[in-house]
Amino acid sequence: MEHPGRKTFVSAIVFLGALVILVPFYMILVNSFKGIRESALFGMGLPSSWNFDNYKEVFDKGNILRGFKNSFLISGLVVVCVTLFASMAAFVIQRRDDRFMRSTYLLFILGLIVPVSIVPTIRLMGELHIRGTYFSLIMYYTAVLLPFAVFLLVGFMKQIPRELDEAALLEGCGYFRLYWRIILPLLVTVLITVTIVVMVSVWNDFFGPFYLMTDSTKWTIVLQIFNFVSLYNTNWGIVFAFMVIVIAPILLVYLLLQRYIIDGLTAGSVKG
Amino acid sequence: MERRKYPLYFSFPALSVFLLFFIAPTLIGVYYSFTDWNVNADSISFIGFDNYKALFGEPRLGKALSNTLIFAAAVTLLQNAVGLGLALLMNEAIRMRNLFRTIFFMPYVIAPIVIGYVFRAIYHPEHGIVNEALGWIGLGSLGQDWLNDPKWALFSIIATDIWRVAGFAMVVYLAGLQFIPKDLTESASIDGASYWRRFRHIVFPLLAASFTVNVLLSVIGSMKVFEMVMVLTDGGPGYTTEVFYTYIRSTFSMGQMGYSTAINLVLFVLVTVVGVPVLMALKKREVEM
Numbered sequence: 001m002e003h004p005g006r007k008t009f010v011s012a013i014v015f016l017g018a019l020v021i022l023v024p025f026y027m028i029l030v031n032s033f034k035g036i037r038e039s040a041l042f043g044m045g046l047p048s049s050w051n052f053d054n055y056k057e058v059f060d061k062g063n064i065l066r067g068f069k070n071s072f073l074i075s076g077l078v079v080v081c082v083t084l085f086a087s088m089a090a091f092v093i094q095r096r097d098d099r100f101m102r103s104t105y106l107l108f109i110l111g112l113i114v115p116v117s118i119v120p121t122i123r124l125m126g127e128l129h130i131r132g133t134y135f136s137l138i139m140y141y142t143a144v145l146l147p148f149a150v151f152l153l154v155g156f157m158k159q160i161p162r163e164l165d166e167a168a169l170l171e172g173c174g175y176f177r178l179y180w181r182i183i184l185p186l187l188v189t190v191l192i193t194v195t196i197v198v199m200v201s202v203w204n205d206f207f208g209p210f211y212l213m214t215d216s217t218k219w220t221i222v223l224q225i226f227n228f229v230s231l232y233n234t235n236w237g238i239v240f241a242f243m244v245i246v247i248a249p250i251l252l253v254y255l256l257l258q259r260y261i262i263d264g265l266t267a268g269s270v271k272g
Numbered sequence: 273m274e275r276r277k278y279p280l281y282f283s284f285p286a287l288s289v290f291l292l293f294f295i296a297p298t299l300i301g302v303y304y305s306f307t308d309w310n311v312n313a314d315s316i317s318f319i320g321f322d323n324y325k326a327l328f329g330e331p332r333l334g335k336a337l338s339n340t341l342i343f344a345a346a347v348t349l350l351q352n353a354v355g356l357g358l359a360l361l362m363n364e365a366i367r368m369r370n371l372f373r374t375i376f377f378m379p380y381v382i383a384p385i386v387i388g389y390v391f392r393a394i395y396h397p398e399h400g401i402v403n404e405a406l407g408w409i410g411l412g413s414l415g416q417d418w419l420n421d422p423k424w425a426l427f428s429i430i431a432t433d434i435w436r437v438a439g440f441a442m443v444v445y446l447a448g449l450q451f452i453p454k455d456l457t458e459s460a461s462i463d464g465a466s467y468w469r470r471f472r473h474i475v476f477p478l479l480a481a482s483f484t485v486n487v488l489l490s491v492i493g494s495m496k497v498f499e500m501v502m503v504l505t506d507g508g509p510g511y512t513t514e515v516f517y518t519y520i521r522s523t524f525s526m527g528q529m530g531y532s533t534a535i536n537l538v539l540f541v542l543v544t545v546v547g548v549p550v551l552m553a554l555k556k557r558e559v560e561m
Contacts, residue, residue, distance in 0.1 A: 010364050017358060018375045020435070024390050025378075027401065031393075042399045081289070089286035095278045104283060111294055113492050113547035117301035117536045118520070119529050124297050143293035146286050175279050204383035206499040207517075211524075222383045229389055236393060243386055254381050258374045261381065266443045 028247070032240035039237030054241035058228075064245055067221035074137055074220060075202035081142040082149050082198050083191050089146075090153030091179050095165070105154060111147035116140075118211050125212065132214045140212060141202050149194045156190045157183075196264030203250070221246055298540070305534035311527035323534040333538070335511040336519045339426060340495055340542070343515060346430045347437070348490040354434060355441025355486065356479075360471075362442070363449045373446065376439035384436065388503030391432045395419050395504075422512040425505050429513060433500055441486045448482035449475070488550050495543050516542075 023044075031039045032054055034047045058064065089108075093101045121140065125131040130139075160183065168178050184191075202208075209223045219227070225246060232238050254261055305323055309316045327333050358376060362369055379387060394401050395418035403415035418428040452475060460470050476483075498517035501507065507514035507522065516539040523532035 007364065007366075010361050011366055014358070014361050014366060014372055018372055021375050021378060021439070023401065024394060024435075027393070028390060040399065042393050042396060042401065044401070085286035085289060089283040092278045092280065092282040096280070100280070101283070104287060107295070108286075108290065111290065113543060113550060114298070115496050115536070115539050115543055116294065117297045117533065117540065119524055119533050119536065120297040120301040120304055121293070123304070123529075124293070124300060139289060139293045142289050146290050146294075150286065175277075175282075179282065200381055204381075206383065206385045210499075222385055225383075225389070226385060239389065243389065246386060247382060250381055251378070254378065255374070258377075262373065262377050262443055265380065266440065266447060 025247075028240045028243050031237060032244045034237050036235045036237055039235070039240060042236070051237070054237045055245070057238050058242045058245060061228075063216075063219075063224060064221070064242075066217065067219060067224035068249075070134075070218055071203055071220040071222070074134060074141070075199050077134075077138050078141040078145065078202050079195050079198045081138060082145050083194055085142065086146055086149035086153050086194065087184060087187055087191065088179065090150055090157050091183055093150070094154045094157035095162070105150070108147040108150045111144075112151060116144060118207070122211055132212070132218070134218060137208055137212050137218075140208055141198075141205075144208075145198055145201065148197065152194060153187065153190055156187060160186050192260070193264045193267050196261055200261075200265060301533045301537060301540075304530050305537045307530045309530035309533070311529060316530070319530075323531050327531070327534055327538070332511050332514060332519065333535070336514045336516050336535075337538075337542070339513060340497070340515045340539075342426065343430060343433075343497060344491055344494040344546075347433050347494040348487055350430070350434045351437050351441045351490050352483070352486050354438040356445050358438065358442040359445035359449055360475075362446055373443060376442055378439065379436045380440045382436075385499040385503055387432065387436055388500050391428075391435075392419065392504060395428055419505050420509055422509050425509065425513045429501055429504050432504065433494070433497070436500075437490070441490075444482045444486050445479060448479045452478045484553055488553060491550060492543070492547060495539075495546065 027042060027044065030044065030046060031042060033050050033052070034043075035049075035051050038048060089104075093105050122131065125136045125140075128136075130136040164182060165178060168182055169175075173181075203220075204222060205220075206222050206226065209220050210226070213219055213223065216227070225242060228242050229239055232242075304316075306318055306320060307316045308319045308322070362372060366372070397403060397415070397417040397420070400418075402418065403412070406412055406415050416424050418424050457470050457474055460474055465473070496517065497515055498521070501513055501515050501518050502521065505513045507518040516535065520532045520535050520539075523535060
């Protein structure tokens with residue numbers, strides 16, 4: 001009863017859709033090897049002569065490694081802070097379940113929706129004498145991403161039976177050991193999800209470093225792109241080369257871990 | 273075991289970071305929005321509602337408000353329509369489904385600012401792919417200066433964001449579709465139910481959870497749009513694509529700190545008003561779990 005042409009038709013639409021996603025990536029790649037005039041035409045054809053100078057120029061002037069290092073450092077430390085703080089909090093929020101913990105939970109949930117007040121945040125960082133430091137940016141991201149992590153972890157804590165706690169506590173296990181040795185290992189799958197979401201959000205974020213990082217030596221790679229494009233916006237070939245260098249490692253990681261990354265980023269929402 | 277004995281201080285690291293770096297700036301912001309705080313002035317003084325009076329007297333706020341709402345509504349609607357459509361297509365036994373899933377999700381892991389720059393090239397009036405492609409299929413006359421024409425600029429930004437996020441919605445729907453038993457739709461099909469009726473009465477109700485999640489995330493996320501707009505049009509031409517965060521940024525770079533804090537607060541109220549029903553839905557979902 002299935003129409004014979006139907007499957008072909010469905011495949012054709014999906015294929016066309018995939019093309020719409022892939023063509024821009026191809027355009028960046030092929031034009032990154034073209035000279036200044038040819039790349040400005042954004043043509044789909046291969047370069048008339050392969051030009052690797054763009055890449056050399058980017059490596060010489062773009063401070064690529066510094067940008068990657070900063071992005072990696074910052075997102076890594078935010079992962080540590082968020083997973084640790086959120087799991088500790090979720091543990092007692094769900095287990096105590098008293099009035100104070102319920103209001104705390106509600107406050108975090110509120111943080112899921114409301115936007116940050118960025119200008120007062122800059123001021124606060126100044127008052128605390130940490131403005132422009134790695135620490136300030138890490139704390140900013142931790143505060144912004146904690147609500148989501150707490151929400152996810154509290155939901156998951158419900159599935160860990162209390163009997164487990166009771167048995168451990170009867171054996172004379174302290175609360176810290178209970179958290180560290182029993183609860184935390186059981187949360188590993190959710191913590192991987194949290195890690196992926198935090199990594200992707202921090203790595204790709206522009207808003208935070210744009211407002212909070214004034215010192216160019218501490219810029220993340222995303223801020224580096226912004227600055228680079230403002231300087232070289234007349235030479236698309238170089239801009240595209242910069243983009244390839246920035247996108248390539250992310251896509252590589254994505255393609256290697258795509259199952260975990262896709263599941264992680266969406267499970268963060270579905271399992272909630 | 274008594275619940276009370278779980279040590280409260282376990283929540284302190286998270287709570288203190290959140291209070292200090294998220295809640296405190298929000299509250300401080302309420303105060304500063306009633307001041308004339310400006311980087312060019314030495315002192316800050318309380319000026320009552322002057323910022324708000326000036327703000328609500330400016331048509332620019334109206335543009336930011338309506339554009340933010342149009343953007344949020346359009347992205348929510350289209351992301352879900354495109355995502356659901358793709359998921360339904362992919363759910364048909366299609367070959368290399370995993371490859372296609374990987375491709376469609378790919379833009380979601382790229383920084384929005386990079387996507388913005390790429391689409392600046394794609395929308396280029398003379399050499400951009402969009403106009404070129406229209407030319408190839410003989411519709412060259414439909415070509416536009418996508419980002420500089422007030423009629424098309426916001427639409428072009430919306431389309432870019434759909435390109436970025438449709439794959440995310442698709443994956444969520446695809447996951448939901450996996451839970452629908454095949455024999456359910458098959459038996460309905462044998463009973464003569466059309467595709468549309470099967471979708472309407474069997475598939476869609478069972479996708480309710482995925483639908484809620486997708487809508488919630490789009491609504492909340494899209495109201496906070498910033499770098500995509502900044503890179504593509506920076507709110508222009510004129511103020512035709514101004515959204516809250518580009519408005520905040522431009523008053524911020526002029527040094528009008530108190531004023532930009534007031535704009536931020538209006539956004540806060542807007543997101544809260546739209547977000548409260550969202551919050552309710554989240555809480556309700558939790559009860560069902």
